[in-house]
Amino acid sequence: MISVQDQPVAGSSPERQRSLHEILGGGILADVILWRRKNVTIGILLGAVASWLVFEVVGYMLLSLVSNVLLLLISILFLWAKAAEILNRPPPPMPEMHLSEEMIYESAVLFRFHVNMVLSAFNDIVQGKDSKLFYTVALCLWLISMVGGLTDMLTLGYTSIAIILTVPALYEKYEDGVDRCAKLAHMEVKMYEAVYTGCVSKYFIKAKKWVLEKKKIIADV
Numbered sequence: 577m578i579s580v581q582d583q584p585v586a587g588s589s590p591e592r593q594r595s596l597h598e599i600l601g602g603g604i605l606a607d608v609i610l611w612r613r614k615n616v617t618i619g620i621l622l623g624a625v626a627s628w629l630v631f632e633v634v635g636y637m638l639l640s641l642v643s644n645v646l647l648l649l650i651s652i653l654f655l656w657a658k659a660a661e662i663l664n665r666p667p668p669p670m671p672e673m674h675l676s677e678e679m680i681y682e683s684a685v686l687f688r689f690h691v692n693m694v695l696s697a698f699n700d701i702v703q704g705k706d707s708k709l710f711y712t713v714a715l716c717l718w719l720i721s722m723v724g725g726l727t728d729m730l731t732l733g734y735t736s737i738a739i740i741l742t743v744p745a746l747y748e749k750y751e752d753g754v755d756r757c758a759k760l761a762h763m764e765v766k767m768y769e770a771v772y773t774g775c776v777s778k779y780f781i782k783a784k785k786w787v788l789e790k791k792k793i794i795a796d797v
Contacts, residue, residue, distance in 0.1 A: 596748050601689065603682040611745045621741055628734040 600606035607613045608620070630636045656668045700706040701713060724732065747754055 596744060596751070600744065601682070601686040603686070604679060605682065605686060609740060609744050610748055611741075617741055621738065624734045624737045628730065631730055632728075 597606045597610060597612075600609055604613070608616050611617050630641060631638065653668050653670070659665070660667050697706075697709060697713065701710045727735075
């Protein structure tokens, strides 16, 4: 189980000793992904679904939709403000919209952390330091290429948003069970890997003996 209170285990990664919230960077973004700010998370999901319906089902273009929505919004607010001025009424109750320094700082820290991870992995790959990482990244890129060939960018983006806002939250809720299943699956893979390695090793040993015997026979002749 991912927990801050867990004791370190030999060979385990330091990241596994932290909570999922901390691994995601903490702060507002992690709260949204893990449904600790349900209103924001639900709003993002509904917005993604509505956007997908508008762009994919209805066939609206992004630039046209944004322009029409902004035109309608500023027209309503402008006419409301003018009517309120003429009728001596209060202006539209618009809150002051701005980005706080905290939000910008947390986003920048999270972005820097992930970019540094990607750059570090890239350096390890191009310098040939981590073959396992190379094969993993190559497999992931191949899968992304396959998925990209089966769907368009917008659908892939909305699907990714839905996965990001559901999978981590479900994992945090059922963390113990998922970890147990993952450990069992890892043991099974290791077992089959050991069997496969043993069979391949025996095959090469037999092939090597056969080659040596053939060479010996040829030398005798």
